Amino acid sequence: MTTQSPALLIIVPLISAILCLLLGLIRRGLCYPFVVAVLGVSVILSFDVMGTVLNDGVIRYRLGGWDPPWGIEYMIDHLNAFIAIIIASISFVVAIFSRKSIEHELAKGKIIYFYTIYLLLFTGLMGIVVTGDVFNIYVFLEIASLAGYALIAIGRDRAVLASFEYVVLGTVGACFYLLGVGYLYSVTGSLNIMDLTLRLPELYHSKVILIAFAFFMVGLALKIALFPLHVWLPDAYTYAPSTVSAMVAATMTKVGAYVMMRIMFTLFEPYFSIKLLPVTTILGWVAAAAMIFGCIQALAQTDFKRVLCYILIAEVGYIVLGISVGNRAGFTGAVLHILNDAVMMACLFMIAGAIYYKTGMRHIYEFAHLHKKMPVTVTCLVIAAISVVGVPPTCGFFSKWYLVLGAIDARQWFFAFLLLASSLMVAIVFFKMMQTIFFAPAGESAHAHIDEPHKEHKHSRDEAPASMMIPIFIMVAGILLLGIFSGQIVSTVIQFTVPKGF
Amino acid sequence: MEVVNSIRPILAIGVSLLAACLILLTGERARNLREFWTILAAVVKFSIVMSMVPFILDGKVIEYTVFTIAPGLSIGFKVDALGIFFGILASFLWIITSFYSIGYMRSLNEHAQTRYFACFAIALSATMGVAFSSNMFTTFLFYEVITVCTYPLVAHKETPEAIKGARKYLTYLLGTSIGFQLFAIFMTYNITGTLDFSHQGIFGEARGVVSDTIIIVTFILFMAGITKAAMMPFHGWLPAAMVAPTPVSALLHAVAVVKTGVFVVVKVVVHLFGINLLWDIxxxxxxxxxxxxxxxxxxxxxxxxxxxxxxxxxxxxxxxxxxxxxxxxxxxxxxxxxxxxxxxxxxxxxxxxxxxxxxxxxxxxxxxxxxxxxxxxxxxxxxxxxxxxxxxxxxxxxxxxxxxxxxxxxxxxxxxxxxxxxxxxxxxxxxxxxxxxxxxxxxxxxxxxxxxxxxxxxxxxxxxxxxxxxxxxxxxxxxxxxxxxxxxxxxxxxxxxxxxxxxxxxxxxxxxxxxxx
Amino acid sequence: MDTMQFIIGKFNYWIYIVLMMIGFYAMIAKRNLVKKIVGMNIFQTAIILFFISTSSKKGGATIPIIQGGHGDAAGHVIDAAQYLNPLPHVLMLTAIVVMVSTFGVALALLIMIYREYRTFEEDEIYETLEVMRLKK
Incomplete structure (x- = not known):
């Protein structure tokens, strides 16, 4: 099995997506356990792939036995394997969470389709990660995006409109990426990343290559919602169903950031992206603006999920900043932050889902005295919030640690300062939330006193069901453990992902 | 200097954390039992701290590293004379304050007493953590824990003034510690490659490698970031925190919190920068x-x-x-x-x-x-x-x-x-x-x-x-x-x-x- | 003269850029959602045109269908100049599939939007939303 694992990572969920549809026709209840099982298998496969990479080095898997550069090659090194584990694990945990949440938020008939598309989304994301072919990345990018459009559109309120906006902008992003591929192909005649790496250095001064690079960057910036190309994200992720928000927020932008890393540092050499072009400088400033903008916007929002969306935009800024400082510490921070942010965002969006499931509340100002009703959930929220702010020993601190060290190493004092400043702003965001939860204003409690039975109901302990709480616990445990073991993660995996030439 | 490996510092920290859990579990139902946990933890903590004194008086140092995150960056404990000094002080006064707290809270029939005693216990754990930490990173960690867990204590009355005061408290402490102190820690790590306290300072060798200006800036950032020491102009939080119940003001704002601040200042001056370096500059x-x-x-x-x-x-x-x-x-x-x-x-x-x-x-x-x-x-x-x-x-x-x-x-x-x-x-x-x-x-x-x-x-x-x-x-x-x-x-x-x-x-x-x- | 030559010599690029800009304009400026996705479609088609045009060769090159080529290819001498590069065409087949599905999803979304708001005009939709918000 081990030798075929890279292909199985994609084939298993792809075939299962169709099987899921068929199973659903037999009995609707079968979909959920089936999807969880499939994703469980994917998690095992991704760990298996990582094990192979750690033991035997880079995997180069020829799909269908065709030799590169003609055939499609799956190239997996430490970076892909790491991201694959993140995607698979998050999808698995969120799938466990989905059961009650989806029953609550979706019409009965849609559940089968939901799980089918969910698997397709997973397939797309996995495909982007394992493939070593630039055109193949485009195809999987679109598979993931199409699944994403559909999943977001089944949400509430303005979800359809938000999804439409996402379709339009997402397509532009994908088309730019495709144009980049076209330009690259027209001068090199190759699509394989490893092959292109060898061919490109002599063309570094060609204008075509520059344009291709520019198209790649803009296209991906749209896909990962990098400020100022983020406009589609807040609406889309806010109105999507809770499960979908948790899944896409945790994985989609991260995968985009991964592709960005690949293009900047594997496809092109660090020499090209850092020395030859001012790309990193531009990206650095854009990322810094994203961090500040995201936090300021988050301060102004009342919808909990929307707050999280803007924080996500800021977090994307962190990752891109880590990429753009162009040194070992910064890159380590960016990769570690992909992991940490995925876990934190999945956790927070699932908490939002659990709160919505139990109380129907979406706005922070409604959360008064929530800790009396859902003490465990609120505890989890506090831990996740502390991690997003970046207080040790939670995982959020350690990626910021490397990011700031990277900025200092690059003698970018201003970026280092902004990283800390945006942490502070996130702290204010969550502090406001905690204050509402724990010390609600007097008016709120007075209101509760009038309606005595209502108050009783509001304050009696009532947590979300176990199928929602267990995934949240897993993520909270992840936040703490990843923090404690971040040293080991860096030394066993991430240090090998740092591109040569740093 | 002789080094003794012992988990006693962790026990000293852990005992009041355990107490906090027990207090929360016991809750309002059995108030006497809940108060008993506080007293018991205080006494046990003090005896653990005192049990370390003979080693220190013999000129030994107790060390224990919990885990290492990166080279020069670990969570570890080292009990030296300075640390034990602070540890004895805080743990002894906790015993006295516990009795006082019980008297105060009960005579005023205060609400949310369980939260109060639990937060108090956690604050004391964190204070021990600062006293016994072997590097600046561990210190920072516990420093922040103190800030966060004393916030509910300051806001205890939940009146608008209390919340306003507590907000000011948190803004000052968290803002400066993340904005300045953490930045200074990053600079230190960047310059020296380690954060471990050393008796004669770790900046000594760095001088000459980096310019004096950077060292001075780092020092200023540290001093501005350790706001718990209430040096002007960052003293505003202390009067604002007086909205807290008096036992909190007594132990935390005369001993645990503010003394943590000055203690960290002392640590930074003598164990990070070193006397000689500061004298030279x-x-x-x-x-x-x-x-x-x-x-x-x-x-x-x-x-x-x-x-x-x-x-x-x-x-x-x-x-x-x-x-x-x-x-x-x-x-x-x-x-x-x-x-x-x-x-x-x-x-x-x-x-x-x-x-x-x-x-x-x-x-x-x-x-x-x-x-x-x-x-x-x-x-x-x-x-x-x-x-x-x-x-x-x-x-x-x-x-x-x-x-x-x-x-x-x-x-x-x-x-x-x-x-x-x-x-x-x-x-x-x-x-x-x-x-x-x-x-x-x-x-x-x-x-x-x-x-x-x-x-x-x-x-x-x-x-x-x-x-x-x-x-x-x-x-x-x-x-x-x-x-x-x-x-x-x-x-x-x-x-x-x-x-x-x-x-x-x-x-x-x-x-x-x-x-x- | 040089400028003219530059424009005429690379006419395929100019056509794709013009098409793309038309599509882009429609996506940005048109207030009607259907027109927006039509613009999106033109945008994608322009890229397909670009890919296909890069594979073309001057001098009557044709599609690479080689009789009896399979099995003993070594027996035939193939002159690459006589044939078009097939790979861009293959890529574009995939891209067209992607494009069609995107178009399909977008149209499906439009149907849902129409059911909800009874209009395709962006302005009217936002008016409805505003009214709904005020009612709350």
């Missing part, structure tokens, strides 16, 4: 003058405060800077005075806060101007207040004299005559804002308006119910509160006559710092 003198300004300015502000706790708070601001001043002098006597002042001020100030709380519980008075004649009504409390105030001013035979003596010696050693002037003028100012209270309490006739008008029903009449001299009814706070405050007052006197125990530890700390010279 001349940063010590600069810091000394900065601290001097705070000492005088805060004393002047204290004069204008009518709220008793606010006056005490500004007095704390001023006294904390004594500690910074002492260590900034960079002379043996100065550092001795500085370390001794940590403990002597703690005993004096906790006494004063305890009395403020007792007055509030028994007579519901918070203003200085309302205290006329209160000494006849609450003689034990006010006697303790007088002792505390004398100790603050530095009159022998009270503890405060010793540290002021050493500080003055330090200033002479450093040839800083203006500093002596500061010390003298501040002593006069101390007398100006404390003695009128004592005078008013014992010798002024009580105003009719305050004549026991709001005597609370739950106040407990103390011992003899009549005072033959004044005809006023004796009306003390519950014994649970009065006994602790008498004990700490007694402590200041004992420390004057028998400071040897603490002085011995200080001597070892000093030898470590100067390298035995």
């Amino acid at each position: 001349g940063l010590g003198t600069a810091l000394a003058y900065f601290a001097s300004f705070t000492i005088v300015a805060a004393s002047v502000i204290a004069l204008t405060q009518d709220n008793l706790k606010a006056r005490l708070a500004y007095s704390t601001v001023s006294q904390l800077s004594y500690v910074i001043l002492g260590v900034a002098l960079l002379t043996p006597s100065g550092i001795t005075g500085s370390i001794m002042h940590i403990v002597l001020h703690a005993f004096g100030k906790i006494t004063l806060f305890f009395t403020a709380g007792a007055i509030y519980v028994a007579a519901h008075k918070t203003k200085v101007s309302e205290l006329n004649g209160i000494g006849r009504q609450m003689p034990f409390t006010m006697a303790a207040f007088t002792i505390g105030a004398f100790s603050m001013i530095g009159i022998p035979p009270f503890g405060g004299f010793i540290s002021k003596w050493y500080l003055t010696m330090g200033a002479i050693e450093a040839n800083q005559l203006p500093i002596i002037l500061v010390l003298v003028s501040s002593t006069i100012l101390n007398a100006c804002y404390f003695l009128p209270i004592v005078y008013a309490a014992f010798f002024k006739e009580p105003g009719t308006a305050h004549h026991n008008a709001h005597a609370p029903a739950h106040g407990v009449a103390f011992a003899g119910s009549h005072n033959p001299h004044s005809g006023h009814k004796l009306h003390e706070a519950p014994a649970m509160m009065v006994v602790p405050l008498m004990l700490t007052a007694l402590g200041t006197i004992v420390l004057f006559f028998a400071p040897d125990f603490f002085l011995d530890i200080t001597k070892i700390a000093l030898e470590n710092v100067t390298g035995g010279k």
Whole structure:
């Protein structure tokens, strides 16, 4: 099995997506356990792939036995394997969470389709990660995006409109990426990343290559919602169903950031992206603006999920900043932050889902005295919030640690300062939330006193069901453990992902 | 130096964390059991800390590394003389404060007592963590834990003022610690490649590799970031935090929180930067003058405060800077005075806060101007207040004299005559804002308006119910509160006559710092 | 003259850029959602045109269908100049599939939007939303 694992990572969920549809026709209840099982298998496969990479080095898997550069090659090194584990694990945990949440938020008939598309989304994301072919990345990018459009559109309120906006902008992003591929192909005649790496250095001064690079960057910036190309994200992720928000927020932008890393540092050499072009400088400033903008916007929002969306935009800024400082510490921070942010965002969006499931509340100002009703959930929220702010020993601190060290190493004092400043702003965001939860204003409690039975109901302990709480616990445990073991993660995996030439 | 591997520091930290869990589990249902956990944890913690003392007196160091995150970056504990000094202080006063807290909370029938005691226990754990941490990273971690878990204590009353005060508290502490202190830690790691405390500082070798400007900037960032030390202009949180219940003000804002601040300053000065380096660059003198300004300015502000706790708070601001001043002098006597002042001020100030709380519980008075004649009504409390105030001013035979003596010696050693002037003028100012209270309490006739008008029903009449001299009814706070405050007052006197125990530890700390010279 | 040559010599690029800009304009400026996705479609088609045009060769090159080529290719000498590069065409087949599905999803979304708001005009939709918000 081990030798075929890279292909199985994609084939298993792809075939299962169709099987899921068929199973659903037999009995609707079968979909959920089936999807969880499939994703469980994917998690095992991704760990298996990582094990192979750690033991035997880079995997180069020829799909269908065709030799590169003609055939499609799956190239997996430490970076892909790491991201694959993140995607698979998050999808698995969120799938466990989905059961009650989806029953609550979706019409009965849609559940089968939901799980089918969910698997397709997973397939797309996995495909982007394992493939070593630039055109193949485009195809999987679109598979993931199409699944994403559909999943977001089944949400509430303005979800359809938000999804439409996402379709339009997402397509532009994908088309730019495709144009980049076209330009690259027209001068090199190759699509394989490893092959292109060898061919490109002599063309570094060609204008075509520059344009291709520019198209790649803009296209991906749209896909990962990098400020100022983020406009589609807040609406889309806010109105999507809770499960979908948790899944896409945790994985989609991260995968985009991964592709960005690949293009900047594997496809092109660090020499090209850092020395030859001012790309990193531009990206650095854009990322810094994203961090500040995201936090300021988050301060102004009342919808909990929307707050999280803007924080996500800021977090994307962190990752891109880590990429753009162009040194070992910064890159380590960016990769570690992909992991940490995925876990934190999945956790927070699932908490939002659990709160919505139990109380129907979406706005922070409604959360008064929530800790009396859902003490465990609120505890989890506090831990996740502390991690997003970046207080040790939670995982959020350690990626910021490397990011700031990277900025200092690059003698970018201003970026280092902004990283800390945006942490502070996130702290204010969550502090406001905690204050509402724990010390609600007097008016709120007075209101509760009038309606005595209502108050009783509001304050009696009532947590979300176990199928929602267990995934949240897993993520909270992840936040703490990843923090404690971040040293080991860096030394066993991430240090090998740092591109040569740093 | 002999190194002993032992998990005792972790036990000392863990015991009150465990207590916090037990307190939360026990909850409001069994209040006596809940309080029992607090007391038990306090006693056990103190005995664990004391069990480490023999090692320290033998000149050994206890070390334990929990795990390493990256080279030079780990969570680890190291108990040296300086740490054990702070540990003994905080854990001992926790025992006393626990009794006082129980008395205070019960007589006022405060709400959310479970949360209160649990947060208190966690705060003490974190304080131990700061005392025993072996590197700046661990210190920072526990420093932040203290900030976060004392926030609910400050906001305890949940009134709009309490929440506003608590918000200010959090903004100051969290804002500066993340914005400046963390930044300084990053710079330190970037420059030296490690964060481990070393007895003679870790910046020594870095000098010459990086420019002095960067070292100076790092130092300034540290000083601005350790806001818990309440140096001006970052002192605003301390008066704002006075909205907290009095036991919180007493232990946290006279001992645990603010002393953590000055303790970290001392650590940063001697164990990160090192005396020699600061002496060469001349940063010590600069810091000394900065601290001097705070000492005088805060004393002047204290004069204008009518709220008793606010006056005490500004007095704390001023006294904390004594500690910074002492260590900034960079002379043996100065550092001795500085370390001794940590403990002597703690005993004096906790006494004063305890009395403020007792007055509030028994007579519901918070203003200085309302205290006329209160000494006849609450003689034990006010006697303790007088002792505390004398100790603050530095009159022998009270503890405060010793540290002021050493500080003055330090200033002479450093040839800083203006500093002596500061010390003298501040002593006069101390007398100006404390003695009128004592005078008013014992010798002024009580105003009719305050004549026991709001005597609370739950106040407990103390011992003899009549005072033959004044005809006023004796009306003390519950014994649970009065006994602790008498004990700490007694402590200041004992420390004057028998400071040897603490002085011995200080001597070892000093030898470590100067390298035995 | 050089400029003219530059424009005429690379006419395929100019056509794709013009088409793309037309599509882009429609996506940005048109307030009607259907027109927006038509613009999106033109945008994608322009890229397909670009890919296909890069594979073309001057001098009557044709599609690479080689009789009996399979099995013993070594027996035939293939002159690459006579044939078009097939790979861009293959890529574009995939891209067209992607494009069609995107178009399909977008149209499906439009149907849902129409059911909800009874209009395709962006302005009217936002008016409806505003009214709904005020009602709350």
